[in-house]
Amino acid sequence: MALFHFSVTQVKRSAGQSAIASAAYRAGEKLYSEYYGEVSDYTRKKGVVTADILLPPQAPAEYKDRQTLWNTAEKAERGKNAQLAYSFDIALQNEFSLDENIALARQFLSEHLLSRGMVIDYAIHEPDTEDGGIPNPHFHALCPIRPIDENGKWGMKQHRVYELDEGGDRIRDEAGNYVFNAVPTTDWGSPETLEAWRQAWAEICNTKFAEKGLDCRIDNRSYARQGIDLIPTKHEGPTVRAMEAKGIRTEKGELNRWIRATNKLIREAKQKIAALFSLLKEVKVELAKPREPTLIELLNAELTERNAGAWSNRAKVGNLKNASALRSYLTAHNLTTVDDLMDYMRTLDAKIDSLKAASKSKSERIKEVDDLLRMTEYYAEGKPVYNKMNSIKFKGGREKYQHENEAVLRRFYMAQQKLKPFLSSEGKLPITPWRKELASLKQEYEALQIEMKPIYAEVKQLWTIRYTAERALDKQRRQDKSQTQKHEQEL
Numbered sequence: 001m002a003l004f005h006f007s008v009t010q011v012k013r014s015a016g017q018s019a020i021a022s023a024a025y026r027a028g029e030k031l032y033s034e035y036y037g038e039v040s041d042y043t044r045k046k047g048v049v050t051a052d053i054l055l056p057p058q059a060p061a062e063y064k065d066r067q068t069l070w071n072t073a074e075k076a077e078r079g080k081n082a083q084l085a086y087s088f089d090i091a092l093q094n095e096f097s098l099d100e101n102i103a104l105a106r107q108f109l110s111e112h113l114l115s116r117g118m119v120i121d122y123a124i125h126e127p128d129t130e131d132g133g134i135p136n137p138h139f140h141a142l143c144p145i146r147p148i149d150e151n152g153k154w155g156m157k158q159h160r161v162y163e164l165d166e167g168g169d170r171i172r173d174e175a176g177n178y179v180f181n182a183v184p185t186t187d188w189g190s191p192e193t194l195e196a197w198r199q200a201w202a203e204i205c206n207t208k209f210a211e212k213g214l215d216c217r218i219d220n221r222s223y224a225r226q227g228i229d230l231i232p233t234k235h236e237g238p239t240v241r242a243m244e245a246k247g248i249r250t251e252k253g254e255l256n257r258w259i260r261a262t263n264k265l266i267r268e269a270k271q272k273i274a275a276l277f278s279l280l281k282e283v284k285v286e287l288a289k290p291r292e293p294t295l296i297e298l299l300n301a302e303l304t305e306r307n308a309g310a311w312s313n314r315a316k317v318g319n320l321k322n323a324s325a326l327r328s329y330l331t332a333h334n335l336t337t338v339d340d341l342m343d344y345m346r347t348l349d350a351k352i353d354s355l356k357a358a359s360k361s362k363s364e365r366i367k368e369v370d371d372l373l374r375m376t377e378y379y380a381e382g383k384p385v386y387n388k389m390n391s392i393k394f395k396g397g398r399e400k401y402q403h404e405n406e407a408v409l410r411r412f413y414m415a416q417q418k419l420k421p422f423l424s425s426e427g428k429l430p431i432t433p434w435r436k437e438l439a440s441l442k443q444e445y446e447a448l449q450i451e452m453k454p455i456y457a458e459v460k461q462l463w464t465i466r467y468t469a470e471r472a473l474d475k476q477r478r479q480d481k482s483q484t485q486k487h488e489q490e491l
Contacts, residue, residue, distance in 0.1 A: 002209070002216035005091035005138070006198045010145070014081035019070045019142070022087065026123040026140040027051035031067045035074040047127035050102065054109060054120040060152050066121060073119075073144045076154040083157075085142050086188065088122075092137035093205055095214055098126065104204055105139045112200050118143045118188065127285075136281075147186055158182045195220075255366060255442075262359050262449050265456045266352060272459050273349050279470060280342050299326050299468055326465055345462070348455060355452050362445045369438045372422070375415040376431050382412020 011017045020033035024040035028048035032039050053064050063069040077084055090108075092101040102124055109120050122141040149155040160180040163171045171179045187193050198220040206217050244253045335341045385405045392398040402409065422429055 002093060002095060002205075002218045003091045004202060004205075004218035004220060005089070006201055006220065007089045008194055008197075009087050009089075010083050011085040011087050011142070012081070012083050013077070013079070017084070019074050019084040019144075020067070022085065023066055023070050023121055023142055026125075026142060027066060027121070028123070029066060031070070033074065034071045047125045049098065049124040049126050051121075051123035054106075054114050054122070056114060056117045056119065056148065058117075058150050058152050059119055059148050063119065069119065069121065073146065073154070076146055083145050085144050088139075088141035088143070090139055090141070090201060092124075092139060093208075093218075094135050094137065095212070095216060096208060098124075098137070100208065101137055101139075104208060108201055108204055109141060112197055113141070113143060116186070116188065117147055119148065143188075145188070156185050158184045251370070255363070255370075258445060258449060259359075259363055262356075262452060265449075265452050266356050269352050269452075269456050269459045270349070272463050273345055273352075276345055276459075276462055277342065280345065283473065284339070284342070299323055299465075322464075326461075326468060329461055329465070341462075348459065351455055352452070355448055355455075359445065359448050359452075362441055362448065366438065366441045366445065369434050369441065372419070373431070373434055373438065375418050376429055376434075378411040378415035379419055379429070382408050382415065385409060386412055 011019055011022050018033055018036055018040070020031050020036070021040040023029075024031040025042045025045065026048075028042050028045040028051070030039060030041040030043050051066075053066060053069060055061075055063055063072070074084065090105070092105065096104065105122065105124060109122055113120050120141050120143050122139055124137070124139045126135065126137045144154075146157050147155045159182075161183050162178055162180045165171050173179050184190075202218050202220040209216055240250050240252050243250050329335075330341075333344060335344055385408050389398055389401050389405070389409070392401055419429060424430075
């Protein structure tokens with residue numbers, strides 16, 4: 001299944017991160033950090049297919065050595081909270097071979113990053129899959145934020161642009177310092193550049209799909225920008241809007257309120273499910289490691305951590321209740337593994353799709369029947385006028401009468417045309433069956449919305465589990481990193 005994932009973050013000292021450690025992890029190597037005075041050893045990391053460094057023409061040749069590159073990049077940053085590098089995480093496609101994916105990654109990096117003068121340290125990852133899992137090929141790229149100037153030296157990340165008064169002189173603030181704006185020297189960090197990169201990657205992959213004769217495509221746009229197909233509301237018209245504005249509730253207004261409420265539930269539930277799937281994949285990777293805690297253990301660890309820092313018994317009791325509710329939910333739904341939880345999420349996702357389709361079908365039929373009943377009103381109103389007009393024998397009198405009742409007759413002709421297929425041989429319309437059907441449809445639509453609400457509530461419960469598990473996982477990772485560093489120091 002074609003997948004678009006393209007994220008760019010920053011490696012920052014303020015977050016306790018190291019460019020050397022990041023590079024070592026991505027490349028699966030052992031590197032020494034001169035800044036921190038420590039070794040990061042990821043030589044046992046599995047799934048690294050290939051790693052390489054791409055340099056612009058002005059960069060020193062010795063930067064092809066990963067340890068040299070990132071130690072000099074670290075040395076160029078003196079601030080304790082410095083931003084060190086851009087970190088790209090981009091999904092490759094299971095529809096392409098490994099060689100094709102590697103070629104596409106190099107093409108993108110060369111055409112859209114290297115061409116901008118960026119130094120690129122990239123690695124292709126293809127983790128092993130177990131138990132029939134879906135392969136997850138992807139590549140990482142680590143690029144120093146600081147550019148390299150024409151002399152091969154690390155350049156400035158930003159420069160000052162001073163604010164000037166009408167006379168062209170620099171403006172001072174209350175402390176007597178010149179007022180200035182810090183302007184980046186490159187466009188690498190701008191939202192426009194990121195959007196261009198995301199679009200370029202989608203186009204490169206889609207071109208390859210077309211070359212291979214595959215129908216699948218990826219899209220860099222968000223769901224909102226793609227225009228997700230939600231249930232359309234019914235046109236209200238100025239009369240209905242005026243009545244609603246005065247606080248007079250109308251049938252069309254009620255129907256549109258139902259539709260908007262349903263759309264909101266669908267939108268939020270689908271967004272949360274997508275985010276949950278992303279986290280569950282991460283949790284699955286963590287739980288697949290030897291001696292990693294289960295979901296219940298993660299929840300218990302988080303409870304223990306919270307209660308250790310709780311200031312009152314009331315807070316501790318609240319934590320116990322929340323944790324008990326989460327454990328009860330997992331137990332009640334027999335969700336003992338991450339795979340169980342992911343399968344259950346897929347079931348909820350399918351239910352939402354089914355309810356969405358049913359709601360859309362009901363709303364469309366409600367609109368049709370509502371329009372037919374409105375036409376019967378126009379027909380009943382205009383039929384005696386039409387008959388009287390035809391009974392007038394003199395042309396002048398008939399035309400005068402027709403002109404005086406033009407609006408009524410126009411609605412009658414429209415209704416006559418639309419109702420013609422439904423007229424019986426006796427000239428009767430199924431008005432009563434339509435009214436019964438409309439009432440039944442509205443009840444069914446309300447029932448669908450009622451059915452959606454507990455599903456949405458369940459998604460919110462799963463969202464709570466997601467955050468609780470994520471916090472516990474973060475703490476587990478930090479503990480593992482600390483233990484690894486302590487072990488390396490002891491060696």
